[in-house]
Amino acid sequence: MYEFTSPFQSPSGSPIRELFKYLSLPGMISFAGGYPASDLFDVQGLDVAATRAYRTPTRCLQYGPTDGLPELKSQLLALMGRRGTACSNDELVVTTGSQQGLDLLLRIFVSPGDAVLTEQPAYPAALQAFKLQQAQIVTVPVDNAGLDVERLSTLLSSGAVDAPKLLYTVPTFANPTGGSLSRERRVALLKLAAKYKFVIVEDDPYGDLRFAGEKLPSILELTAQVEGSRNWVVHFASLSKIVAPGLRVGWMVAPAEIARRCVVAKQTVDLCSTPWTQATVAEYLMDGGLERHLSRIASMYGVKSQALCRELRAQFGDAIKFHPPEGGMFVWARIDDVDAATLLSCAIENKVIFVPGKAFFADKVDPFTLRLSFAAPGVEDIKEGVRRLKRAYDEALAVQSSSVQS
Template sequence: MISFAGGYPASDLFDTDGLQAAAAQAWQVSTRCLQYGPTDGLPELKTQLLALMARRGVTCTAEEMLVTTGSQQGLDLLLRILLAPGDTAVTEQPAYPATLQALRLQQANIVTVPVDGDGIDVGVLAARLDSGAIARPKLLYTVPTFANPTGATLTRERRLALLRLAVQYRFVIVEDDPYGDLRFAGAAVPSMLALASEVEGARDWVVHFSSLSKVVAPGLRVGWTIAPPEIARRCVIAKQTVDLCSTPWTQAIAARYLAAGSLERHLPRIAQAYRGKCEALCDGLRAQFGDAIAFHQPEGGMFVWARIPGVAIDALLPNAIASKVIFVPGKAFFADNADPASLRLSFAAPNVDEIREGVARLQHATHATRTTRKASAASVSA
């Protein structure tokens, strides 16, 4: 089976030597690794994460930062302290399924805004807010850089417009940024948090999540939240009731890894590998499908979002599995009005040869699906 399904980083790109060295250094203070730690994170890790954010153009304080068990925990904590049942939350559509699940668990009123190749359509959002079609939301969730699932990146102009809307309508922008360092083409765009300094009052309305899962290793379970101090304080209290603290052992490893400069040295290797994988996938789709498929080629991240017009993806999936290739049907990423012809393809985990073979298998499965549909239509007509 060749998998385009999981949002997993490539295991063969883990910097095992760098992490082993960091682990050995962390273990020199073994009792610290094995004991409880501060709820908001080990000070030495927060120091390194603050430096990392500074390199990304963001100046923040330790009081604004909370270390979490992956960025998904950061979202869970934020929703716990911010949303009451029935509160309105806006998401881009299609959106990350775990976010939709978390919002449903909080009994939020989920309102969606469409996306295009440049990310969430801020013009549509503004028109709906202005007309009252969307009542004032508590928050808006977005993955503005190399989005999951679409791979799209929100333009600088749209980011600034979204920040102005947040100030005007007083809603929190939840910026999820696990993929920003995985750029392999095009010019970098500052994060929403970095751009907030350009819009008066905007910094008070941005909560930023990031993680080492996609750029170092998901097994570390190291993420972080940057938020206005009062929101950060309430998230720390919520975290105390959830797990007391994230694992000091892996936090110490991450701190040593970052302090050694290992991430900066290793990122180019990941970006180069993902560039080749993305090109193999996109070139293969063009060669195998031609005009029968539509997709946006991303400039980074891990995902390609595609549509195969005239093909029901629910019918394609069992044929694809029979052909030993798998993907995620697009309907998993919709809160409503799912596009039945859409699918997400992840190029991160398989190697280039597997990607090329996987695309050929996908085309074979698509042909079989079309043939079956035509045969069924002919049978009904007869």
């Protein structure tokens, strides 16, 4: 009946958001969505910042500059400096969440059929964006030290992938694995980008949520050590995971030539991100609210992560394999003797949900993997949720056994 464009003739929605219908069920415990803990939102601090912002109501209620309110950009430039990277005003663009930054970047770089590299497993919304842009998705596996850069080097040198435009990675506390790319691999990746001239898309929503181990420099920060590499890195950051997702404030740092084109693309999308929330965030950052808030949430996520890992070991023993994260929001697990789809079906009946690993693969799906988010539930809910997951596992084993016997 309707003549939709090719990508939208039979589009598939987010596999994670498909699970949200279960959140409203009474008594459901969710390890599914990557929601920050709402009880840890700095409600009072943001309320004070919003009140200060609205002292200039016309600033909040009028259209703003497409690249962001000057006072917010000033605060974000200072924040990036504290994170180890100096950047200029024309390199920073405020976005409506970092996901918009990715969308803008794909608009200006990727034509149908262009090759885009991505770590695997990977953030599903990024995979969804690549598919809708009709990119050729080429996957690079990850291990305990993050993206397998040696495998990537072989892939590029062999000519197996033709002139990739971008490489997408969440190098610090990755979604879904929770792992981090080692410093050595970050440097090696920068050298490959400079050599083969592809843009590294560094998505960094979780970097401030470290609760164990030593801090790693961002890929953007390490460009100072690799000659010519700064031109090949676009860095995304956001307040969604570290302050509140409802603010919808993210930003990108990119070479000015890229940033300028993203601003033009953004003008056709939303004209500008909401000035009211931008002004609120500017006041919040100016008052030091973020620094006061970060230690609290990172510490609490450490407690929750430990609770989840302890309970998984206690309930499942050797049947489950995972690496405890040093930060972020996720535990990536593998249960060899039951596929995650069967487990999820039984888990829903036991009032607990998670995300099957299939959602994070562009190809070569591992059906025995699952992602568990420890951020949103409380410690007691985490313990009870894992006990329910173990009951679901026992039921799933019985379902598989009866299926084989029949």
